[in-house]
Amino acid sequence: xxxxxxxxxxxxxxxxxxxxxxxxxxxxxxxxxxxxxxxxxxxxxxxxxxxxxxxxxxxxxxxxxxxxxxxxxxxxxxxxxxxxxxxxxxxxxxxxxxxxxxxxxxxxxxxxxxxxxxxxxxxxxxxxxxxxxxxxxxxxxxxxxxxxxx
Numbered sequence: 520x521x522x523x524x525x526x527x528x529x530x531x532x533x534x535x536x537x538x539x540x541x542x543x544x545x546x547x548x549x550x551x552x553x554x555x556x557x558x559x560x561x562x563x564x565x566x567x568x569x570x571x572x573x574x575x576x577x578x579x580x581x582x583x584x585x586x587x588x589x590x591x592x593x594x595x596x597x598x599x600x601x602x603x604x605x606x607x608x609x610x611x612x613x614x615x616x617x618x619x620x621x622x623x624x625x626x627x628x629x630x631x632x633x634x635x636x637x638x639x640x641x642x643x644x645x646x647x648x649x650x651x652x653x654x655x656x657x658x659x660x661x662x663x664x665x666x667x668x669x
Contacts, residue, residue, distance in 0.1 A: 525630040525641045527648045529623040533656050535584035535614050538621050541656045542587050542612045548652040548661035563592065568664055571597050574605060587612040599635040623652075 531538060541548065543558035545566075555564030560581045567573040573595045580588035594605035608629030615622050625648055630640055655661030 523631045523633075525627045525637070525644060527625045527645055529625075529648060529653055529656075530617060530620045531623065531653065531656050533621055535616065535621055538614050538623050538656055539584045539587070541652060541661075542614075542623070543581075544655065544661075546663060548655045548663055549647055550664040551666045552664060569667065576610070579609075585614055596636055598639070601635055604634050604636050605630070605640075623648075623656075 533541075545557040545564065546553045550566055550568065552567055553564055556562035557564050557578070558581075560578055563575060563577045565573065565575045573593075574591055575593040576589045577592050578587070579590045580586060589610040591605045591608045591610070595602060596604060608627060611624075611626045611628065613624040613626070615624075625644070627640075627644060630637065630644075634640070651662040
């Protein structure tokens with residue numbers, strides 16, 4: 520991890536297990552358009568948002584109540600010149616006790632300020648984490664992207 524990789528940290532009152540389960544409920548906080556399994560080692564899932572963003576992700580590490588790591592296998596943005604941005608990057612969720620709270624540290628390894636999408640992507644991740652995932656953890660209801668046909 521370099522100092523320039525995008526990182527965001529949440530502190531919540533919930534248990535390690537509740538945070539772990541919320542992370543793996545990707546349809547509950549990121550997008551209802553997710554296709555594939557999001558909670559098993561070596562499984563792959565895909566995300567898309569309209570014709571703007573598509574990515575295929577593989578779960579490469581999963582340690583209950585501690586860590587989840589995704590590898591971005593493929594990615595496409597319709598707004599960047601470099602179509603390889605995000606490809607082969609890793610997205611990590613580290614969960615730990617911090618006093619009487621649970622800390623979730625999210626890092627997108629390879630999402631760096633030199634990327635054309637950095638400003639848009641870091642803003643989007645911040646929104647998904649601070650608003651949707653934190654709400655899913657706290658209340659059981661996140662704010663994921665809706666299905667296009669909803």
